[in-house]
Amino acid sequence: MPKPLTDQEKRKQISVRGLAGVENVSDLKTNFNRHLHFTLVKDRNVATKRDYYFALANTVRDHLVGRWIRTQQHYYEKDPKRVYYLSLEFYMGRTLQNTMVNLALENACDEATYQLGLDMEELQDIEEDAGLGNGGSGQENPHLISPSPPLVLSACFLDSMASLGLAAYGYGIRYEFGIFNQKIVNGWQVEEADDWLRYGNPWEKARPEYMRPVHFYGRVEHTPEGVKWVDTQVVLALPYDTPVPGYRNNVVNTMRLWSAKAPCDFNLKDFNVGGYIQAVLDRNLAENISRVLYPNDNFFEGKELRLKQEYFVVAATLQDIVRRFKSSKFGSTEVVRVDLSTLPDKVSGHPAERHPPSPDMGEGKVLTISFYMHLCVLPLSQAWDIVTRTCAYTNHTVLPEALERWPIDLFQNLLPRHLEIIFEINRRHLERIANLYPGDHDRLRRMSLVEEGDQKKINMAHLCIVGSHAVNGVARIHSDIIKATLFKDFYEVDPHKFQNKTNGITPRRWLVMCNPGLAEVIAERIGEDYIRDLGQLKNLLEFVDDDSLIRDIAKVKQENKLKFSAYLEEHYKVKINPNSMFDVQVKRIHEYKRQLLNCLHIITLYNRIKKEPNKNWTPRTIMIGGKAAPGYHTAKLIIRLITAVGDIVNHDEVVGDRLKVIFLENYKVTLAEKIIPASDLSEQISTAGTEASGTGNMKFMLNGALTIGTMDGANVEMAEEAGEENLFIFGMRVDDVDAMDKSGYDAMEYYNRIPELKLAMDQIAGGYFSPDQHDLFKDIVNMLLHHDRFKVFADYEAYIKCQDKVSALYKNPKEWTKMVIHNIAGCGKFSSDRTISQYAREIWGMEPSLERIPAPDDPRQ
Missing domain, CATH: 3.40.50.2000 (Glycogen Phosphorylase B;)
Structure with missing residues (x-):
């Protein structure tokens, strides 16, 4: 398999990152050495890599300063x-790479650091x-005239x-x-x-x-x-x-x-x-x-x-x-x-x-x-x-x-004047409601800013609504x-106050910066203007049957997977199959996001492979990452279960490289920028009606991963934009969840009816994945069987069947990639530029502008 290009090599090939002019490179080198000498008080004999990072950061920052001052002057004058x-x-x-992208300095900085004998990626990795x-x-x-x-x-x-x-x-x-x-x-x-x-x-x-x-x-x-x-x-x-x-x-x-x-x-x-x-x-x-x-x-x-x-x-x-x-x-x-x-x-x-x-x-x-x-x-x-x-x-x-x-006693002690003001706001608010709905005391209670009970509390959301012109x-x-x-x-x-503003992501960081190969493949077909107007991605649909685009997108994905495989091998000491499907769920660990449903699928796959080891299984590397709130016992136990299952699966010689499970430690923005471009399948499996929107789902979609998900949050609109047939949608809808809430959810009915689910749960409960402590996961088992607000078992069967469809399609790379193109082409709506334009026009009373502010006098700017 050919060795993947480094990001530095890719950048020398692509146009969307800005040209590296000879003058620019020379100036950057001069200023780099000036900052190393005068700002950091070092020379090349004693400077560390961190010093080089700071010298580069200050050099790039120089290109911001004139623009920064000029922008504020412009606002003052206008x-x-x-x-x-x-x-x-x-x-x-x-900040470093994002700034270079937005100022079109990245190629020039790459070349300058190369000529200085330094590695750009090494320097970027030093930044916290x-x-x-x-x-x-x-x-x-929040917005004070903002969102x-x-x-x-x-x-x-x-x-x-x-x-x-x-x-x-x-x-x-x-x-x-x-x-x-x-x-x-x-x-x-x-x-x-x-x-x-x-x-x-x-x-x-x-x-x-x-x-x-x-x-x-x-x-x-x-x-x-x-x-x-x-x-x-x-x-x-x-x-x-x-x-x-x-x-x-x-x-x-x-x-x-x-x-x-x-x-x-x-x-x-x-x-x-x-x-x-x-x-x-x-x-x-x-x-x-x-x-x-x-x-x-x-x-x-x-x-x-x-x-x-x-x-x-x-x-x-x-x-x-x-x-x-x-x-x-x-x-x-x-x-x-x-x-x-x-x-x-x-x-x-x-x-x-x-x-x-x-x-x-x-x-x-x-x-x-x-x-x-x-x-x-x-x-x-x-x-x-x-x-x-x-x-x-x-x-x-x-x-x-x-x-x-907030408890009133706490408010009274910390902010006594503000509590008085809130009480007066509430008095006037309830006076208005009483006039609109005479005698409806229950409505007054429900709408009050002050909640009664053993401990009186200020309902902050109610105060927000009452005090805002838009919600x-x-x-x-x-x-x-x-x-x-x-x-x-x-x-x-x-x-009239209530509106919708679907979230979005910036294509600069979440495509151009973190996935330069894909950004260039797209630019070769439809030009570079899509970076400012993501709606232009729909023009990719003209090429959905173009073998060269299918080949190029598949090649970029494979290069990203090879690079991330090397990262995983270095940091996790687990050798994985880069040709396996990279199945990824990265987000905060929370019951409503249902990492446990994913975990049950892992156990089900494991049991199937053990039962039929000679079958032609679609190989998967399943990665789950995210932080649990320090005081959230169940979330921490979910992490422990995932790692325990991974220990058993990854060391089973019968399973081999057909299934690997990795918990991604310390998930953060920088790790997201590595894993998202390498992912094949994005898990967005919250219980319908619980995820407000999600933005990780949009990042995966833009970077060429297919989504398996419920009709929840922005998944609904993603399915509309790309076509529901181009996502793997499963499970209950909001109406189904509401109906189940009314009729009652009985987890034991599913446990007794579905053999594979019963086996997985019995293995967790019996210590199969915790042989040294058989009752380690008793709290998770008890919660899933008797107290599960988020109805994991109710969606288990549909989820497993949908995952089977995913595995089948992955064996047909061309059809898989065509579905990927449909998804990328449907991402236009999910730019934060669109979101902010709507906030500006419909809530803030402002008009966005694509005009450039005149450049400052400093020739370097």
């Missing part, structure tokens, strides 16, 4: 409406992932906002420790701190001149002069700015992350030596706010630190927004705005309520609303008008345990579900 995208999570991954989120596409957020996406979603949205010429700002927290690093020790997940800043971050710039105070605790005084929040504890928010370049349009927007700092006089109440020392040590208490990202996914944890984090980013950001709003330029006249009533004309805020860890501005949106009211020195009704015209809300989950409900879900089926169930009462009152 005074456009601005989008503020707030999120507690930005899963950005690495900015893992400031829990998962997803690096994409779920609210998840994990990787946030990163994709920032890329698209810059590429579409929108005056946009991302705001979040500069966590000292991001999402934990996952180690697998004896089959169990072990968490290690992600000290991503320990070597410094060449992409950020501290801005202490824009530091803002944030208040906590204290008490409220009602005086003749007005309401006062006094005796508060102050924490300072120090901003760090990171440039976000658009795709070859000279636009560079800003992501501003806040770091918590204690003020100089923090706790310095007495001056004896003991008191002074302790006061200085106590500064950590204030600075803990930005210390660590909460690692929960789809589970709300009502901890004081989490509420502090949400309020911290909201309070600092809104002060920054008002500061920028007040000091803008109209034409040739510089003015200071003092009338906040015009704020909605220039500012749009979009809170998104994601999984608890990232209130995109959804959960934080609640705080956004109350803080706006706090800032507005206006009559309450006028302040409320400003808030509702400015804010919008994106919901990212329908799971009840993921929605934020949206992130896939059509999800938006329909929240109107029909989760927010039904609110939809009946204000149907």
